[in-house]
Amino acid sequence: MSLRLGMNCPHCQRRAQIRTSVALTPTLRNVYFLCENVACGHSWVATLEAVRTISPSGIPNPAINLPVMERCEVEEVFDLLRSGAQRTIFEALRTGLER
Numbered sequence: 001m002s003l004r005l006g007m008n009c010p011h012c013q014r015r016a017q018i019r020t021s022v023a024l025t026p027t028l029r030n031v032y033f034l035c036e037n038v039a040c041g042h043s044w045v046a047t048l049e050a051v052r053t054i055s056p057s058g059i060p061n062p063a064i065n066l067p068v069m070e071r072c073e074v075e076e077v078f079d080l081l082r083s084g085a086q087r088t089i090f091e092a093l094r095t096g097l098e099r
Contacts, residue, residue: 009035011042021048026064 009016014037021031027050035042053066054074069077 007033007046009033009037009040009042010044011035012037012040014040016042019043026061027051027066 006018007016008014012035014035016033016035019032019034021029023029029048031046031048033044033046050066052073053068054077056068
């Protein structure tokens with residue numbers, strides 16, 4: 001299953017497109033969004049940060065230190081992703097964290 005990365009416009013709540021992104025560090029990016037609602041036209045910058053490891057890398061970078069999620073957290077993430085609901089990864093993770 002593939003989830004489309006993105007978010008809704010904070011003003012009109014319509015879907016927004018990622019126009020580009022810029023790496024700030026190996027774990028942090030600025031992501032540039034544009035609302036798909038022509039009448040709204042809002043554009044903004046969000047940040048995307050790698051914060052935890054779900055499954056360790058087969059070729060780890062020794063300069064990167066992301067904490068490994070607890071087993072119960074990993075199971076919750078996979079349950080959310082398997083639920084079949086069409087959501088952004090932001091929505092799936094937010095739902096999991098609110099539990």
